[in-house]
Amino acid sequence: MRVMAGAIGAIALVTPSAIAACDGQGGISEETSSWRLVWSDEFDGDTIDAERWNREVDCWGGGNDERQCYTPFDQNSRVDDGCLVIEARLGEATGPAWPAHMREGMSEEQRAETNTQPFTSARLNTRGKGDWRYGRIEVRARLPEGQGTWPAIWMLPTDEYYGPWALSGEIDILEAVNLGERCRECRGRLENRMFGTLHFGGAWPENRYMNRNTTIPTGPDNEQQFNVFAIEWTEGEIEWFLNGESYGSLTPTNWRTDSELADGNPNAPFDKEFFLILNLAIGGNLAESLTLGGVRLEGYPKQFLIDWVRVYDCPQDLETARACAS
Template sequence: MRLRPSFIALPVALALGGSSAAAAAPAGSSAPPLGPDSPAKIVAKVALPSAGAAREPGGEAGWQLVWADEFAGSSIDRAKWDFDRDCWGGGNSERQCYTDRPANAAVAGGLLTITARKERFAGPALPAHMRTAPDKAAERATRDYTSARMVTRGKAAWRYGRIEIRAKLPAGQGTWPAIWMLPEEQAYGAWAASGEIDILEAVNLGVACKECPGGRENTILGTLHFGGQWPKNAFNSTETNAPGVLDGFHTFGIVWAPGRIDWTYDGRVYATKRRGEWWSAASRDPDAPFDRPFHLILNLAVGGGLSEERGVKGVDETIWPQRMQVDWVRVWQCRPVAASGASCKGDR
């Protein structure tokens, strides 16, 4: 989920092949690692792997469950989740105000439901970390949509592990569901110097798409943001077509270890990024900034740069409300055991 100052909306550019592909080569190749002089925007496109053709971390020994929310109660567990409450627009010119109202986020029937609604709403113009001064705290904004952005910030954060979320995504032009992570502390500086891990993003699912299998938008994205503080930031993203993504619930995840992050869809790794495919302006450690604890974020945005620049453009005002439903969130960490067969240490 790209965070940028509200006055800027940068397009997503593709850096495929040529020097960009060479710069992003995995560790162990002859290509140099990425750095400040490398392309700021790299997007690779891959095919989903078939059964047996990719790592399946859920079948490995040694994973220990360390945190979970099964959404089994009748209300959101405030010991696990907090809410962002603002009408900032995420730095992407998104169109919603985020609230903590049950109308926008609620638990029932074993599911968390985040609902984006078309309704006028007023709230703080800036996110909490930007409204510490009295004049900033007093600024208000009014938007035409509401939604929710739930965070584990201050309650749970992890450095390394296997993180999976089983969710059902919304459809329509202007929808932007996201499952992602931000650093618990900005050890290397303000965004994006301290990093961002996007486990899952999708925009405009189900909208007509000539390039997509089946003729409908079914692209999912996994992305890292890093480098320096905006505007000297960079990102490295992988996109894949997931033709069944709108058929119901699917599991989105990452496996994060020192120097390596894998992205999974329904348990299979479809993308991998290694040290050398990201960089830090504030550290010479090749694992930085992805060597510190990160917290989890679940949100459903309305509009914004990524969604409005793709598909048929803009926001379809006739499709609301739209919902992202979450069956469960689970976090494991690797406790390797002496056993035959695959271990959670994987190919490290």
């Protein structure tokens, strides 16, 4: 990736007040739960653990007309005082026009194509380093605010067994856009909604989705706080949790895949291994279509702070994980 000269500038350090709550607290109690911790990152070191995370590099726009380049640079993703910091910065950058998984099947000329975006940010994934089928996934994080911000915690299939997106599915643990902005239909007239979503159906553009939603608790001045976002994914059901409380679930009566490989299998496509993704997008179709519209340029950099990530399996029922469901 080539960054335009002077576009990013110096690294903006996280203030002590911003990371004071990266204390490793919260989450389920292993003493009282039947779930077993099998993979985690507490971000207690000095650098992002390359044995756990891949840093993606592209200026594609996520297929949603987003406005960021994802970079491998510390100014966009780093570990600071117990927190993973994903930071979006205002500053033009140029890089690959397509993500790595799409470039693999392209001609040399297509792989060399570039795109320029007005923001930089980061997207980390665990593909090949953390891939799971069924379990409980928890992330304690504090979300950024502002028109055009789009933080997400989500999962994609490791091998796309049933075919390209969305034949093989997508699991969104958390999405929120434009938090803190004026919103007529929102509680307190400020945007405070979050969504847990499944994408399925046919290959784009024949894809479908269904979601569950709730509101995010905020502090006394309506500022964002750290919350625990989680799913329990068992055979035939995915359930979403906020701070330990369920706010909805979906089952095979709600989803499907049009792949012929799923004939007679109602659990498809959510019965194969998926990997985890953490990212902060700026703009895009969803964020720019809601609340004030577009992207507001004030207040950058924006930070998505992750205290920890924890993944659990169900030791007494590794095949379906149903025995551990809440």
